[in-house]
Amino acid sequence: MKNFMNQVDSVLEESLDGFAAAHSDIVVLGEDYEFVRRKEIKQGKVALISGGGAGHEPLHAGFVGYGMLDAACPGQIFTSPTPNQMMNAANAVDGGAGVLFIVKNYAGDMMNFQMAAEILDQENATVIVNDDVAVENSTHTTGRRGVAGTLIVERILGAAAERGDSLLELKKLGDAVNKATASMAVALSSCTVPAAGKPTFQISSTDMEIGVGIHGEPGRRRVPLASADEIALELTKAVLDDLALKPGQEVILLVNGFGGTPLLELYLMVNAAHKVLAGAGVSVARHLTGSYVTSLEMAGCSITVCVADSEMLALWDAPVHTAALRWGM
Amino acid sequence: MKNFMNQVDSVLEESLDGFAAAHSDIVVLGEDYEFVRRKEIKQGKVALISGGGAGHEPLHAGFVGYGMLDAACPGQIFTSPTPNQMMNAANAVDGGAGVLFIVKNYAGDMMNFQMAAEILDQENATVIVNDDVAVENSTHTTGRRGVAGTLIVERILGAAAERGDSLLELKKLGDAVNKATASMAVALSSCTVPAAGKPTFQISSTDMEIGVGIHGEPGRRRVPLASADEIALELTKAVLDDLALKPGQEVILLVNGFGGTPLLELYLMVNAAHKVLAGAGVSVARHLTGSYVTSLEMAGCSITVCVADSEMLALWDAPVHTAALRWGM
Numbered sequence: 165m166k167n168f169m170n171q172v173d174s175v176l177e178e179s180l181d182g183f184a185a186a187h188s189d190i191v192v193l194g195e196d197y198e199f200v201r202r203k204e205i206k207q208g209k210v211a212l213i214s215g216g217g218a219g220h221e222p223l224h225a226g227f228v229g230y231g232m233l234d235a236a237c238p239g240q241i242f243t244s245p246t247p248n249q250m251m252n253a254a255n256a257v258d259g260g261a262g263v264l265f266i267v268k269n270y271a272g273d274m275m276n277f278q279m280a281a282e283i284l285d286q287e288n289a290t291v292i293v294n295d296d297v298a299v300e301n302s303t304h305t306t307g308r309r310g311v312a313g314t315l316i317v318e319r320i321l322g323a324a325a326e327r328g329d330s331l332l333e334l335k336k337l338g339d340a341v342n343k344a345t346a347s348m349a350v351a352l353s354s355c356t357v358p359a360a361g362k363p364t365f366q367i368s369s370t371d372m373e374i375g376v377g378i379h380g381e382p383g384r385r386r387v388p389l390a391s392a393d394e395i396a397l398e399l400t401k402a403v404l405d406d407l408a409l410k411p412g413q414e415v416i417l418l419v420n421g422f423g424g425t426p427l428l429e430l431y432l433m434v435n436a437a438h439k440v441l442a443g444a445g446v447s448v449a450r451h452l453t454g455s456y457v458t459s460l461e462m463a464g465c466s467i468t469v470c471v472a473d474s475e476m477l478a479l480w481d482a483p484v485h486t487a488a489l490r491w492g493m
Numbered sequence: 494m495k496n497f498m499n500q501v502d503s504v505l506e507e508s509l510d511g512f513a514a515a516h517s518d519i520v521v522l523g524e525d526y527e528f529v530r531r532k533e534i535k536q537g538k539v540a541l542i543s544g545g546g547a548g549h550e551p552l553h554a555g556f557v558g559y560g561m562l563d564a565a566c567p568g569q570i571f572t573s574p575t576p577n578q579m580m581n582a583a584n585a586v587d588g589g590a591g592v593l594f595i596v597k598n599y600a601g602d603m604m605n606f607q608m609a610a611e612i613l614d615q616e617n618a619t620v621i622v623n624d625d626v627a628v629e630n631s632t633h634t635t636g637r638r639g640v641a642g643t644l645i646v647e648r649i650l651g652a653a654a655e656r657g658d659s660l661l662e663l664k665k666l667g668d669a670v671n672k673a674t675a676s677m678a679v680a681l682s683s684c685t686v687p688a689a690g691k692p693t694f695q696i697s698s699t700d701m702e703i704g705v706g707i708h709g710e711p712g713r714r715r716v717p718l719a720s721a722d723e724i725a726l727e728l729t730k731a732v733l734d735d736l737a738l739k740p741g742q743e744v745i746l747l748v749n750g751f752g753g754t755p756l757l758e759l760y761l762m763v764n765a766a767h768k769v770l771a772g773a774g775v776s777v778a779r780h781l782t783g784s785y786v787t788s789l790e791m792a793g794c795s796i797t798v799c800v801a802d803s804e805m806l807a808l809w810d811a812p813v814h815t816a817a818l819r820w821g822m
């Protein structure tokens with residue numbers, strides 16, 4: 165394992181200091197590294213808060229800013245943040261219109277966000293993201309895992325919150341976006357958590373893990389590496405089967421890298437996914453391609469499809485200004 | 494070697510097809526994959542053209558669009574594009590005000606861009622980027638190599654071309670930006686070119702290559718992995734020594750990943766570089782952090798500093814709309 169680091173136990177904190185310095189026009193770091201929040205708090209707007217273990221950067225801190233999250237609570241690498249972090253974040257970004265938590269369906273995150281939601285004085289609601297179609301229940305999950313589709317939920321809800329939607333409207337829209345979003349992933353290599361010092365899992369130089377989770381947890385099966393077209397077919401088909409699209413519906417396509425896969429290959433996967441989508445008569449209205457929901461330096465990618473009506477597309481297109489996503493301003 | 498690919502000899506073409514599909518609002522792919530050009534050609538504007546071997550994505554195609562390049566010519570992985578590609582690109586994006594080539598100082602690129610410049614009917618000029626302070630002359634270079642600073646040159650010139658600067662003005666500004674920009678890099682791992690099938694270089698699990706080039710070519714020395722602070726000190730000091738800043742000058746800081754280094758670690762390096770810069774009394778006016786000038790899946794990073802006057806900063810901030818950089822629109 166070779167990383168840029170000083171001390172294994174200060175990796176997250178030093179990284180957050182760099183992040184806050186690099187994006188001081190957008191974000192402020194909370195005390196004791198408990199959360200990253202927007203610099204400008206907007207009164208009368210529902211506050212959107214997400215979070216989860218570090219190691220998935222730019223998720224979630226990279227999505228804090230206008231048109232997306234109000235705060236993100238980072239846990240240590242692949243470790244849930246605490247209920248205290250969420251509560252302190254909620255108090256810091258409270259705009260008087262309630263708090264919406266956006267939570268990836270992982271056992272630790274679910275438990276801690278639920279605890280925060282119960283204790284919190286402010287009116288609040290929670291949108292659970294469970295877009296991963298690979299497996300029902302898994303190493304760290306009851307039910308489906310929440311993965312790259314979280315970005316789409318955060319973006320669309322962020323735009324809706326900005327236009328003034330109420331807590332109830334946002335909860336309803338968030339559940340609808342989650343239901344319309346499905347993902348599946350493949351890994352070609354493991355990642356190594358610095359504190360563990362060894363790869364999360366072992367994989368031979370000729371195999372791939374189909375249906376892998378964003379912490380390297382196992383998915384559907386371990387098989388020899390297939391061609392890009394074969395992989396795209398399996399991932400995209402699984403996603404389309406889950407979504408049961410109707411003819412004429414438009415989609416947002418997110419081809420997401422896990423950190424160790426070059427952009428050159430991600431765009432090749434976009435091309436491969438397009439062939440499958442075209443074969444199924446699906447029209448891609450919007451693309452996002454890059455390493456947005458990562459697993460440290462793991463090589464691999466996921467394919468996410470979100471069935472988007474015209475309102476969702478308009479919200480997707482609305483101005484956003486975060487460290488990792490920015491358009492329209 | 495494990496990659497997402499179908500055939501080793503069609504990796505670039507399939508990737509370009511995916512890129513063009515994903516960004517069809519911004520770019521058009523030239524015939525025979527010779528270039529990626531802007532969708533909208535602006536008459537009366539100097540055309541900015543860059544290019545080089547693939548494997549450095551998002552450089553250069555990811556920087557084609559409003560406020561940056563008019564066209565990019567991709568060679569095969571780590572292989573220069575041909576003079577024909579550059580000439581056909583120049584003809585495709587000609588706005589009647591001349592053509593400016595932006596060329597990284599590598600022998601193959603230099604020779605082929607020079608040949609194109611000589612044959613081309615249009616009035617043209619060339620800005621050579623040679624920001625890498627690691628070595629004078631190298632495996633593929635006479636003089637210093639052109640590396641991540643190329644992004645800064647392309648961005649600032651792109652904005653200046655958009656406001657209507659003449660070919661002569663752009664050439665002068667480009668040379669000034671190049672002179673004001675310095676970079677140095679470190680690699681923790683090699684990358685593997687798919688067509689070669691084996692790592693470009695061998696490096697032990699405990700060493701790093703200081704002063705590495707963006708094709709994995711050797712730099713200053715091979716030494717045991719040091720702490721992030723020690724690495725940042727060596728890279729940043731080399732860059733600052735080269736630039737000889739005067740007190741009160743402002744800089745743009747680009748911490749660039751080579752593809753295989755997680756964003757978590759890049760921000761940690763931002764923090765480490767900040768300590769060195771603060772110690773030297775240097776004020777960072779703008780940041781860019783991410784994997785922008787890559788070397789396939791190589792783990793490592795470079796630190797680039799550009800000494801920017803108020804005009805350069807205003808051009809940096811001006812609207813840009815490309816696949817990889819976007820703000821202000």
